[in-house]
Amino acid sequence: MSVTIKDIAKLAGVSHTTVSRALNNSPLIKNETKNKIKEIAKQLNYVPDISAKNLVTHRTFNIGLFFSTLNIETTPSFFNQTVKGVNSIIKDRYNLIVKGIDEYKDFRLITPKRFDGIILMSQTEKDDLFIYNVIEKKIPIVVLNREIKNDKVISILTDDKAASKQAVKYLIDNGHKDIAIILGKEGFKSTEKRRQGYFEALVENNIMINKEYIAQGNYDFKSGYIEMKKLLALSNIPTAVFCSNDDMAIGAMNAIFEAGLKIPEDISVMGFDDNGVSQFLIPSLTTVNRHIEQIGMEGAKTILEFVEKGNGNGMIRYMDAELVIRKSVKNII
Amino acid sequence: MSVTIKDIAKLAGVSHTTVSRALNNSPLIKNETKNKIKEIAKQLNYVPDISAKNLVTHRTFNIGLFFSTLNIETTPSFFNQTVKGVNSIIKDRYNLIVKGIDEYKDFRLITPKRFDGIILMSQTEKDDLFIYNVIEKKIPIVVLNREIKNDKVISILTDDKAASKQAVKYLIDNGHKDIAIILGKEGFKSTEKRRQGYFEALVENNIMINKEYIAQGNYDFKSGYIEMKKLLALSNIPTAVFCSNDDMAIGAMNAIFEAGLKIPEDISVMGFDDNGVSQFLIPSLTTVNRHIEQIGMEGAKTILEFVEKGNGNGMIRYMDAELVIRKSVKNII
DNA sequence: CTGTTAGCGCGTTCAG
DNA sequence: CTGAACGCGCTAACAG
Numbered sequence: 001m002s003v004t005i006k007d008i009a010k011l012a013g014v015s016h017t018t019v020s021r022a023l024n025n026s027p028l029i030k031n032e033t034k035n036k037i038k039e040i041a042k043q044l045n046y047v048p049d050i051s052a053k054n055l056v057t058h059r060t061f062n063i064g065l066f067f068s069t070l071n072i073e074t075t076p077s078f079f080n081q082t083v084k085g086v087n088s089i090i091k092d093r094y095n096l097i098v099k100g101i102d103e104y105k106d107f108r109l110i111t112p113k114r115f116d117g118i119i120l121m122s123q124t125e126k127d128d129l130f131i132y133n134v135i136e137k138k139i140p141i142v143v144l145n146r147e148i149k150n151d152k153v154i155s156i157l158t159d160d161k162a163a164s165k166q167a168v169k170y171l172i173d174n175g176h177k178d179i180a181i182i183l184g185k186e187g188f189k190s191t192e193k194r195r196q197g198y199f200e201a202l203v204e205n206n207i208m209i210n211k212e213y214i215a216q217g218n219y220d221f222k223s224g225y226i227e228m229k230k231l232l233a234l235s236n237i238p239t240a241v242f243c244s245n246d247d248m249a250i251g252a253m254n255a256i257f258e259a260g261l262k263i264p265e266d267i268s269v270m271g272f273d274d275n276g277v278s279q280f281l282i283p284s285l286t287t288v289n290r291h292i293e294q295i296g297m298e299g300a301k302t303i304l305e306f307v308e309k310g311n312g313n314g315m316i317r318y319m320d321a322e323l324v325i326r327k328s329v330k331n332i333i
Numbered sequence: 334m335s336v337t338i339k340d341i342a343k344l345a346g347v348s349h350t351t352v353s354r355a356l357n358n359s360p361l362i363k364n365e366t367k368n369k370i371k372e373i374a375k376q377l378n379y380v381p382d383i384s385a386k387n388l389v390t391h392r393t394f395n396i397g398l399f400f401s402t403l404n405i406e407t408t409p410s411f412f413n414q415t416v417k418g419v420n421s422i423i424k425d426r427y428n429l430i431v432k433g434i435d436e437y438k439d440f441r442l443i444t445p446k447r448f449d450g451i452i453l454m455s456q457t458e459k460d461d462l463f464i465y466n467v468i469e470k471k472i473p474i475v476v477l478n479r480e481i482k483n484d485k486v487i488s489i490l491t492d493d494k495a496a497s498k499q500a501v502k503y504l505i506d507n508g509h510k511d512i513a514i515i516l517g518k519e520g521f522k523s524t525e526k527r528r529q530g531y532f533e534a535l536v537e538n539n540i541m542i543n544k545e546y547i548a549q550g551n552y553d554f555k556s557g558y559i560e561m562k563k564l565l566a567l568s569n570i571p572t573a574v575f576c577s578n579d580d581m582a583i584g585a586m587n588a589i590f591e592a593g594l595k596i597p598e599d600i601s602v603m604g605f606d607d608n609g610v611s612q613f614l615i616p617s618l619t620t621v622n623r624h625i626e627q628i629g630m631e632g633a634k635t636i637l638e639f640v641e642k643g644n645g646n647g648m649i650r651y652m653d654a655e656l657v658i659r660k661s662v663k664n665i666i
Numbered sequence: 667c668t669g670t671t672a673g674c675g676c677g678t679t680c681a682g
Numbered sequence: 683c684t685g686a687a688c689g690c691g692c693t694a695a696c697a698g
Contacts, residue, residue, distance in 0.1 A: 002446065004675055015685045020677060028683060049446055051393065052675035054384035055690050062428065070420055076413035076609050083412075083431060084403045091436050095395065095447075098416060098431040103424050113335065113382055114428075221613070250613045257615055276409050277610045280554070280583045282590055337691055348669045353693060361667060385691035388674050 003044045011044075012037050023048070063094045063303060064115045066130070068123040070100035075247070077276030078292055082121050082144070085296025089304070107133045115139055117307040119299045122146040140306040144299045147189065151314035154306070156298050158290045160190050163321035164197030164242070167270050167288050170323055171240045172205050175333035176268060180213035180238040182227045182248050188219075194244045194272065213238055217248045224251025232259050239332060240268035246275040246287055253281065253328075264330035274324050283327035290321045336377045344377075345370050356381070396427045396636060397448045399463070401456040403433035408580070410609030411625055415454050415477070418629020422637070440466045448472055450640040452632045455479040473639040477632045480522065484647035487639070489631050491623045493523050496654035497530030497575070500603050500621050503656055504573045505538050508666035509601060513546035513571040515560045515581050521552075527577045527605065546571055550581050557584025565592050572665060573601035579608040579620055586614065586661075597663035607657050616660035623654045 005023070009016040014033065022029045022037040023046075029037075054060050065086055067074055083098060090096050094116070101120075104110070110118075110133060117140040120127060127146070134141045135152045143155045171179050181198045184191035202209055212234055215227035224243055231238060232255065243249035249271035256263055263269055263283055271278055271287035278285035298319065306312045338356070342349040347366065355362045355370040356379075362370075387393050398419055400407055416431060423429050427449070434453075437443070443451075443466060450473040453460060460479070467474045468485045476488045504512050514531045517524035535542055545567055548560035557576055564571060565588065576582035582604035589596055596602055596616055604611055604620035611618035631652065639645045 002444070006675080016675090017677080017685060018683090020675095021684090024677080030683065033683090045441065047441055047444055047446070049388070049675050051384045051387035051446065052690095053677080055382070055388055055675080055692090056677050058690090060384065070413075070417045074413075076409035079416075080403075080407075080409035080412045083416075087403055087432060087436060092432070092438070092442050095428070095430045096432065097428045099420065099425075099429065103420060105425070108378065108380055109425050111335070111380055113380070113384065254615060277613055280610055281613070282587060282615065339691080349691090350670080350693080351668060353691095354668085357693085363667060366667085382691050385674095386693080388676090388691080389693045391674090 002049070003046050004049065005046075008037060008040050008044060008046060011040050058112070060114060060116050061094050062097055062115050063090060063300075063307075064097045064099065064110075064118040066118060066120045067098075067100050068121070068127050069102045071102070073123065074100075075273075075275050078273075080276075081292040082296040085293035086119060086300040088293075089297050089300035094304075101127060101130050110134060110139070111137055112139050117141065117303040119144065119296075119303050121296075122148075140303060140312055142299045142303045142306065144295055147316055149314075149316070152312065153314050154302055154312070155316045156295055156302065156319060157316075158295070158321050159318040160193035160321075161197040161200070162318075163288050163290070164194040164244075164272065165201045166197075166321075166323055167272065168198050168201035168242050169205070170286075170325070171242065171268065171270055171329065172201060172207065174240075174268070174329055174331045176240040177207055178210070178213070178236065178238040178240070179207070180215060180231050180241045182215045182217040182224055182231075182241060182243045182252060184244040184248075185218040186216060191219075191244060198242060212236075217244065219245050219247060221247045221251040224248025225255045226251075228252035228255035229259075232256070232261075237267070240270065240329065242270045242272075244272055246271040246273040246278045246285060249285055249287070249328075250277065250281065253285075264328050268329040268332075270329060279326065281328075286326045286329045287324050288321050289324045291319060295319055335382070336379050337382070338379075341370060341373050341377060341379060344373050391445070393447060393449050394427050395430055395448050396423055396633075396640075397430045397432065397443075397451040399451060399453045400431075400433050401454070401460050402435045404435070406456065407433075408606075408608050411606075413609075414625040415629040418626035419452060419633040421626075422630050422633035427637075434460060434463050443467060443472070444470055445472050450474065450636040452477060452629075452636050454629075454632075455481075473636060473645055475632045475636045475639065477628055480649055482647075482649070485645065486647050487635055487645070488649045489628055489635065489652060490649075491628070491654045492651040493526035493654075494530040494533070495651075496621050496623070497527040497577075497605065498534045499530075499654075499656055500605065501531050501534035501575055502538070503619075503658070504575065504601065504603055504662065505534060505540065507573075507601070507662055507664045509573040510540050511543070511546070511569065511571040511573070512540070513548060513564050513574045515548045515550040515557055515564075515574060515576045515585060517577040517581075518551040519549060524552075524577060531575060545569075550577065552578050552580060554580045554584040557581025558588045559584075561585035561588035562592075565589070565594075570600070573603065573662065575603045575605075577605055579604040579606045579611045579618060582618055582620070582661075583610065583614065586618075597661050601662040601665075603662060612659065614661075619659045619662045620657050621654050622657045624652060628652055 005016045005019040022034045217223035274289035338349045338352040355367045454477045550556035607622035
């Protein structure tokens with residue numbers, strides 16, 4: 001059997017209580033005995049029995065990292081960056097439990113007895129049910145990527161409007177005026193925010209908004225392809241296209257190549273997300289990096305503080321995104 | 334406070350032991366009382382306290398999924414597929430704890446008290462230290478992606494040799510004879526296996542092996558680019574290149590485009606891995622899919638059996654890979 | 667078939 | 683500053 005505080009107690013000639021206190025750095029214990037006990041613990045390679053500890057402290061040292069789903073809708077690099085970011089903070093202090101919400105039949109197993117705190121990388125409104133369930137059970141929660149207005153939840157997300165505005169501004173700075181946009185999925189907040197950024201950039205630069213240049217995509221590869229085809233069929237083809245995410249940008253690029261046109265010579269393409277593929281495309285895609293990994297890190301720091309110090313007042317935090325200039329946009333001035 | 338078996342016991346007018354047994358489907362309990370107790374438990378929304386349970390059963394319901402690292406060397410889609418595959422089997426029965434080995438300062442926290450079993454997606458020999466540590470502590474382990482010869486560990490991996498042989502055979506079937514290979518990182522088992530497959534395919538088809546066509550890469554994008562440049566500088570340029578992974582294939586494609594050549598018209602390119610990017614390239618990359626997700630699923634099934642039934646005799650299982658035909662290889666017959 | 671009793675390893679009163 | 687005694691919620695002997 002593994003060593004317990006009792007074993008240490010015997011060796012140190014004290015009670016197990018003293019050992020417990022010493023190991024937990026209680027101020028009640030003399031430094032001398034404390035050090036002695038710690039020394040013995042180290043030599044015996046003592047590792048606390050987490051279950052026993054949890055039973056009495058009501059903690060678990062489990063942090064849950066939930067995604068709306070682990071399926072195709074979650075981009076690999078998005079997923080990877082999030083887990084990486086969170087784990088880089090959590091390290092071995094906590095267990096990081098990675099799950100898709102859709103793997104749970106019901107939420108009975110989501111309890112404070114199983115999770116000290118939860119980070120949710122939320123991608124759809126359907127997650128709200130989950131979120132309210134978690135709040136109800138008084139489990140600390142941080143929501144990434146979506147804005148949740150509730151005084152119990154902390155949201156951390158990119159300022160999509162500012163980011164897309166910056167992206168479109170870059171196109172304008174490169175001399176483009178005929179700029180089309182392929183929108184994301186209808187009804188999504190991010191779609192709306194990115195659209196707003198596009199509008200604002202145009203308006204602030206006195207460029208008329210051309211309805212023909214507004215295409216309704218749905219964030220997937222195929223919709224980018226289809227909508228781009230429509231844009232190419234216009235009598236007045238845009239000189240640049242802002243795609244609301246990289247997947248659609250790739251679809252659009254395919255459509256452009258198929259039409260026998262060149263990027264960026266004939267038409268410039270701007271993406272959004274920096275999804276990990278975009279740097280390898282030919283030409284490499286100019287896009288917006290949302291620093292997902294960093295959002296994961298912030299989420300982790302926040303939940304730890306929440307869990308350990310109880311600072312859990314709801315708030316919404318915006319993180320900056322970064323324009324990544326590569327080779328799919330041409331300066332036409 | 335949450336409801337415990339004692340609460341149920343009171344309501345049912347039995348002892349808490351009986352409740353425990355009933356809920357665990359002990360054959361010692363009459364069906365009648367069993368049903369009654371279960372009914373009450375359901376109405377009270379009873380969820381067992383996992384810590385208390387663990388304390389006495391010495392189980393944790395934690396399965397660890399470890400990667401060599403969560404850093405850049407682990408491809409996002411590789412990572413994503415693995416987690417997805419494993420979780421699709423584990424579901425909510427176990428907590429899946431996802432970590433990079435390099436997040437642990439030492440392995441003191443890796444104990445049977447914290448993990449019922451461990452799945453290791455191993456990518457380097459350095460993991461052996463970790464593996465032996467786990468074995469020593471008698472934690473059930475399944476190693477994915479690397480061959481571990483030890484009667485305590487079950488390995489599950491692709492038959493790289495057969496797979497690369499199949500890939501090269503496809504090139505040959507398409508009329509190619511001047512086939513170059515860009516090897517993976519020196520010293521890696523996979524590099525060697527894939528090289529062997531290449532050799533065998535050529536030999537069996539009576540094609541002379543040309544030393545000039547064997548380039549030493551290291552699995553990364555850049556090495557593919559550099560080695561391809563060298564191949565293009567040959568007096569006798571190959572008509573096809575087999576790259577030992579997709580990342581290098583993408584690098585090679587860039588080199589080819591830079592040289593003003595077309596794929597597949599001027600030169601055919603074959604990858605290996607189907608890394609998630611390859612389908613979006615232009616042209617899309619013909620490659621070999623290793624079904625990582627399925628390997629994850631098998632790993633999960635295996636570890637569960639190991640943990641729950643104790644079937645843990647070391648063995649090595651090979652999984653089939655699949656040739657994915659896309660547009661980067663031309664038939665030149 | 668069911669209940670009584672004990673104990674898992676730890677933290678926490680309450681006394682000293 | 684330290685220790686004795688108790689209890690967290692659960693399962694496992696041992697009785698009946």
